[in-house]
Amino acid sequence: MGDVINCTRFASRADDLVPLPSKPVDIPRIPLISIAYRVGSLLNVYGEKTNEQHVMNALQQTIQEWREQGMSVDLCDFTSYLKLDMFPPQYVIFLELIGEQGCNIDDEQLQVLQKLANSEVERQLCKANERYDAGRNGKKLGPLTCTLVRSGTFSTFLRKKLLTGHLDLTQVKPPRLLKNEHHIQFFYDNRIDTSSC
Numbered sequence: 791m792g793d794v795i796n797c798t799r800f801a802s803r804a805d806d807l808v809p810l811p812s813k814p815v816d817i818p819r820i821p822l823i824s825i826a827y828r829v830g831s832l833l834n835v836y837g838e839k840t841n842e843q844h845v846m847n848a849l850q851q852t853i854q855e856w857r858e859q860g861m862s863v864d865l866c867d868f869t870s871y872l873k874l875d876m877f878p879p880q881y882v883i884f885l886e887l888i889g890e891q892g893c894n895i896d897d898e899q900l901q902v903l904q905k906l907a908n909s910e911v912e913r914q915l916c917k918a919n920e921r922y923d924a925g926r927n928g929k930k931l932g933p934l935t936c937t938l939v940r941s942g943t944f945s946t947f948l949r950k951k952l953l954t955g956h957l958d959l960t961q962v963k964p965p966r967l968l969k970n971e972h973h974i975q976f977f978y979d980n981r982i983d984t985s986s987c
Contacts, residue, residue: 848914880932907936
């Protein structure tokens, strides 16, 4: 199905959880799994293998820090791509943010968030993935860029994908790694211009 999974525990009954054994043992139990990431969705320039969970952890930690600083913001959705037409190559992460209880974020706060996003997400991604950190320190990767997109960008993108892709609604997930130039351009076309705020 294209998912890379981690076996986290074994269960023989619903209430009987045991830790995964460190040595191979013949245990007639049912494995409990967690999905790590989708095949083909790694950000990977030189072997750093940044997966969806690394990026999600970095974004969640960044959002948490912003909240602690008094900024009422939450992550609606994100996607990314590798910008390989520059040296060193860099990650670009498109972010759709929402305010408290799903409200829009005002222009002044968006300008502040855009200024903070690159360095904050970069710092958290270095913590989440040691290989990414090594790539940044070794100058194999350029600093990442976070681009804020307008409210509703991801829902519009998924609707268009549904209409043109002959897909079932239950099969559509936001892609975490963009590879199609038209898709990348769609997100750039929907970026928020914070320079005029």
